Amino acid sequence: MRYPLRSAPRAQKCTAPPKEVGQRRHLVIRIILPGLIVACLAASPVCAQEAKPPTSSQWRHGSALLDTPKYPPDFKHFDYVNPDAPKGGLVRLGAQGTFDSFNIVVAGVKGAPEQGLGLIYETLTTSSLDEPSASYGLLAEAFSYPDDYSSVTFRMRPQARWHDGKPVTVEDVIFSFEVLKANSPTYAFYYGNVIKAEKIGDREVKFTFDEAGNRELPQIMGQLLILPKHWWEGTAPDGRQRDVTQTTLEPPLGSGQYRIKNFAAGRNAAYERVRDYWGETLNVNVGKYNFDEIRYEYYRDATVLLEAFKGDRIDFRVENSARNWATGYNFPAREDGRVILEEFPARASGVMQAFVLNLRREKFSDPRVRRALNLAFPFEDIRKTIFSGQYERVSSYFHGLDIASSGLPEGQELAILESVRDKVPAKVFTEPYMNPVGETPEAVRNNLREADRLLREAGWELKDRRRVNAKGETLTIELLGDSPNDERVFLPYKSSLDRLGIVTSVRIVDDVQHVNRTRSFDFDIVSGIWGQSLSPGNEQREFWGSQAAKREGSRNLAGISDPGVDALIDRVIFARDRAELVAATKALDRVLLAHDYMVPQWTYGMQRTARWNRFSRPETLPRYGASGFPTVWWFDQAKAEKTGAIR
Numbered sequence: 257m258r259y260p261l262r263s264a265p266r267a268q269k270c271t272a273p274p275k276e277v278g279q280r281r282h283l284v285i286r287i288i289l290p291g292l293i294v295a296c297l298a299a300s301p302v303c304a305q306e307a308k309p310p311t312s313s314q315w316r317h318g319s320a321l322l323d324t325p326k327y328p329p330d331f332k333h334f335d336y337v338n339p340d341a342p343k344g345g346l347v348r349l350g351a352q353g354t355f356d357s358f359n360i361v362v363a364g365v366k367g368a369p370e371q372g373l374g375l376i377y378e379t380l381t382t383s384s385l386d387e388p389s390a391s392y393g394l395l396a397e398a399f400s401y402p403d404d405y406s407s408v409t410f411r412m413r414p415q416a417r418w419h420d421g422k423p424v425t426v427e428d429v430i431f432s433f434e435v436l437k438a439n440s441p442t443y444a445f446y447y448g449n450v451i452k453a454e455k456i457g458d459r460e461v462k463f464t465f466d467e468a469g470n471r472e473l474p475q476i477m478g479q480l481l482i483l484p485k486h487w488w489e490g491t492a493p494d495g496r497q498r499d500v501t502q503t504t505l506e507p508p509l510g511s512g513q514y515r516i517k518n519f520a521a522g523r524n525a526a527y528e529r530v531r532d533y534w535g536e537t538l539n540v541n542v543g544k545y546n547f548d549e550i551r552y553e554y555y556r557d558a559t560v561l562l563e564a565f566k567g568d569r570i571d572f573r574v575e576n577s578a579r580n581w582a583t584g585y586n587f588p589a590r591e592d593g594r595v596i597l598e599e600f601p602a603r604a605s606g607v608m609q610a611f612v613l614n615l616r617r618e619k620f621s622d623p624r625v626r627r628a629l630n631l632a633f634p635f636e637d638i639r640k641t642i643f644s645g646q647y648e649r650v651s652s653y654f655h656g657l658d659i660a661s662s663g664l665p666e667g668q669e670l671a672i673l674e675s676v677r678d679k680v681p682a683k684v685f686t687e688p689y690m691n692p693v694g695e696t697p698e699a700v701r702n703n704l705r706e707a708d709r710l711l712r713e714a715g716w717e718l719k720d721r722r723r724v725n726a727k728g729e730t731l732t733i734e735l736l737g738d739s740p741n742d743e744r745v746f747l748p749y750k751s752s753l754d755r756l757g758i759v760t761s762v763r764i765v766d767d768v769q770h771v772n773r774t775r776s777f778d779f780d781i782v783s784g785i786w787g788q789s790l791s792p793g794n795e796q797r798e799f800w801g802s803q804a805a806k807r808e809g810s811r812n813l814a815g816i817s818d819p820g821v822d823a824l825i826d827r828v829i830f831a832r833d834r835a836e837l838v839a840a841t842k843a844l845d846r847v848l849l850a851h852d853y854m855v856p857q858w859t860y861g862m863q864r865t866a867r868w869n870r871f872s873r874p875e876t877l878p879r880y881g882a883s884g885f886p887t888v889w890w891f892d893q894a895k896a897e898k899t900g901a902i903r
Contacts, residue, residue, distance in 0.1 A: 315400050315411065318381075318392040321471055321791055326387040327539075336386050336878040337543025337888050343529070345891020346549045346902060347871070350561050350570040353767060354522040354554050357503035360481065361439050372527045372552055375545070376510030380410050380429070381478030382540050385878035389791045391478050392540050395424055395511070401474040405465070408474035412459040417534040418484050418511050426461040429453070431485035433463075435500050441809045445798060449473060469830050472793040484509045513545040526551040543874070546890035558741060568868060568902070572885055575864040577741075578646040585866060594899045596869050599862040600883040606657035606788040609650055610854035611735075611749075611781050615815040616805075619731060620780075623681075624714040626852040628707035632752045633855050636694045642744050643858070649691050650856035653845045654788045659838050661846040663688050668839035672827055673846070679820030681850040689849040691856060707756055723757035732759040734780045738770035742783070775809045783857065784813050792841050796825045800848060814853045821847060870896040 318325040333339045360373055381391040381399065393399065396410035416424040433453045436443040450473075452464040463477045487509040488500045498504070507516035513535075517528035527550045535541050553570060555561040562580060564570050566587050575581045581597075589595040613620045613629065620626060635649050652660035665673050665685065673684060694700040708718070716723045716731050723731040733753060735746045746762045753760040765773070773779055786799055795811075798804050802822050804812035824844040831837035863882040872892040877884045896902075 315398040317398060318384075318390055319399070319475070320388060320390040321475065323388065325384075325390045325392070327384065327390075327392065331539055333539055333542035334384055334386065334878075336874060336876050336881070336884070338874040338890070339543045341543050341546045341874075341888075341890040343546050343890075344548050345546075345870075345893070345896070346551065347547045347886050347891070348551045348553060348569065348571045348902070349886070350564060350573055351552050351554050352556065352558055352561055354556065355525075356522060357505065358508050358516070359500070359502070359504050361435055361483070361500050362503065372514070372516070372525050372550070373508070373510075375514035375527050375550065376508060376512050376516070377481050377483065378510070378512045378535075379479050379481055381475070384540075385881040385884075389475070389789075391475050394535070394538070394540060395482055396478070399474065399478065404468040405471050405473060406468040407462055407464045408477050409456065409460055409462040410478070411457075412461070414459065415534055416511060418487070418509055419515055419530060420487075420509060422484075422486060424482060424511050425485075426455045426457075426459060428482055428485045429461045429480070430455065431488075432483040433480060435483065435488075436481070439501055441807060442798075445804065445807065445810065446476070446794070449794075450477065470794065471831075472791075472829070476794065482511065484511070513541070514550065517549065522554060524551060524553045544887050546888075547886060548891075550886065558739070565866065568900070571870060571902075572865065572867040574883075575866055578643040578860075581646070581864050582644040589868070594869055595866060597864070597866050598883075599864050600877070602656075602861055602863050602882050603880055606652070606654045606660065606790075607650065607785060607859050608653040608655065608788065608854070609783070609785040609857045609859055611857065612784040612813045612854055613781055614777060614779055614813070615817075615853065616777055617780065619733075622714040623852050624710040625716070625731075626855075628710040628714075628756070629753070630852060630855045631692045631703040631707035631710070632749070632756055632758075633692075634694055634700065634748050634752050635691075635858065637700075638745055638748055639858070642748075647858035647860050650859050651689065651691055653786070653848050654792070654841060655856075655859055656861055657788060657790055659790060659792070659841040659845075661689070661842040661849070665843065665846060668835060669842045669846075672824070672840055672843045676820050676823050679818075679823060680847045684846050684850045687850075689846065704752070704755060711756065718757045721757055722759060730759055731757070732761070732780075735760065735762045736770065736773065736779045736782045737762070737764045738767055740764060774813065777808065777813070777815065781855075782813065784854075786811065792837075792844075793829050796828055796844065800844075801825055816848075816851075816853055818847075818851070821851075869899050870902075 317329040318327060327334070358373065360377070378395050380394060380396040382394040384390045384392060393413070395413060395416050397413040399408060399410045401408040410429070412424060412426060412429070414423070418424060430453045433447065433450070437447050437450075438444070449465045449467055449470065450463050451466045454462050454464075456462045465473050483500075488498050491497055492506055498506075505519075505521055507519070511534070513529060513533055514527040515530055517526040519525040529545065529548050553564065555564060558577075561570070561573075562584055565573050566585075566589070568589070575584075577584070585595065585597055587595075590597065611629075611633070613626055615621065639645060639647055654660040661669075673680065677685075692703045692706075694703055711723060711731075712718075715725050717725075725731070735750060737743070737746060742764060743762060750760040750762055774782055798811045800812060800816045800821055802817040802819075804810035805815045805817040821844065824840060824847060827840035828837065828844055831840050865883050865885070867885070870892060871885075871889045872895065873884065873889045878888070881888075
């Protein structure tokens with residue numbers, strides 16, 4: 257399950273483990289902190305139990321996709337928070353990039369500071385991070401849906417208020433749904449199954465779907481971000497009529513824990529805790545959001561960002577570079593204990609991270625060419641020389657999860673594949689997927705020989721040290737990146753491709769150009785990343801579905817348009833129990849791999865963090881929330897006095 261804003265994220269939705277700097281995350285700005293814990297909702301996995309489907313459309317305080325929710329209606333707080341955590345203090349976070357708008361509906365080409373805006377706005381429901389895919393009421397006090405999941409109804413909390421004191425209403429919900437769907441291609445696709453949003457009571461709003469049996473749709477609608485209709489339809493202090501379809505730097509009105517305190521466009525934004533916040537004592541909020549101020553500082557360069565942390569301008573960061581992790585923190589503050597480096601398990605998420613081959617271009621249409629490009633990727637050499645021996649090769653579209661395929665298909669997975677045998681590569685039944693391995697010089701030479709053979713079979717002969725086809729066309733490839741750090745990986749890959757006679761170029765462009773070219777699919781090869789949860793579903797259509805391949809700005813960067821893949825995505829979405837979900841996901845994974853659509857890259861199963869020692873946390877962190885910083889942490893005055901005053 258994925259949610260367009262509150263997830264991550266180039267999200268780094270904190271749905272994927274930290275990746276090496278230089279990867280592409282498909283947001284306009286690259287955020288060094290991988291989102292607040294509220295942004296990790298999409299990564300909560302489903303429990304490996306038999307399904308217990310709903311028995312009626314009764315009002316619910318919470319729900320879980322394939323099980324019953326852990327917390328009862330009268331629970332006091334989540335188990336992973338400290339309900340007595342002190343409030344106060346400042347935390348400074350770093351982001352790489354910039355921003356020119358606070359309007360999440362139509363973020364400008366330079367993006368919006370989405371982490372902070374996730375503190376301002378709220379959703380109808382929120383998730384627990386110590387159980388699988390469960391939702392509990394936030395703006396909505398209860399929700400209901402029928403046995404066939406064909407609709408969902410939310411009942412709003414009467415005490416929910418915007419920061420100006422006005423109530424959050426059903427009209428706000430409908431307005432938010434309509435403007436997001438009308439102005440954002442991502443939301444339009446994501447909410448494509450919702451055919452109607454209607455007010456059916458003073459505090460009740462109903463969403464009707466165009467299909468039954470899609471178990472995720474009620475939870476997806478619970479993650480709808482709610483905007484204030486009256487504010488957007490009103491006038492700004494300067495008398496200007498507000499326009500929800502335009503970018504703006506006017507601080508927006510929200511209903512959440514924080515509001516904008518001050519900002520410098522493109523440089524920083526500070527968010528202050530709302531002292532009369534309406535939901536302060538709500539059970540899903542107790543023990544969370546403990547800082548009086550959360551400040552984001554924006555930097556255009558990753559090197560400067562690291563130096564800002566070392567200079568005590570930033571309090572906490574997630575380290576995405578193996579080289580930095582190995583050697584970049586050897587400075588006095590770490591040696592004397594004022595700075596702490598700590599890794600946290602990334603249990604909640606799997607990942608596909610890869611070089612994306614643009615299938616819309618004829619030169620990548622032949623699977624033999626695509627496999628040859630994988631054979632040419634010198635992963636083992638890069639791991640040794642650049643990544644300090646860290647990382648493992650990605651070998652699945654659900655890498656790191658127990659729903660990833662392995663070996664040969666059997667049981668229910670085999671039965672599902674048999675149902676689409678005429679639509680999938682025959683080798684899925686006989687050959688387990690394996691990435692090529694180049695641990696030795698001899699293995700590297702053998703990989704290149706095999707790549708040469710495949711290219712020749714595909715009609716690309718080697719003439720005058722160039723790879724050409726029968727038409728005399730040269731096989732050329734551009735590796736497109738947006739950071740000088742990309743060159744560290746691109747250049748060794750280029751060298752290997754050059755040895756095959758493929759004329760390869762490396763082009764590094766600025767963020768704006770990279771985003772525009774990626775959105776319009778104007779590239780040969782880019783790096784891409786897709787976070788995956790143990791509860792895959794509707795987001796798979798956006799990642800790999802045929803309809804998404806045709807829509808500019810979609811997450812289907814590769815342009816995958818295959819009937820077998822589409823059929824298996826539907827089997828995942830409409831799985832009736834956990835066993836069927838796992839089998840269908842493995843089948844989908846196996847078929848995607850068999851097509852060699854991408855050249856898998858690397859991953860790391862821990863979240864690497866560095867922090868100035870001014871903060872404390874609960875004894876038990878959320879199982880599926882990695883570090884949980886800063887949402888369940890708090891400012892510790894005693895530690896801060898030993899560490900030194902914040903600059």
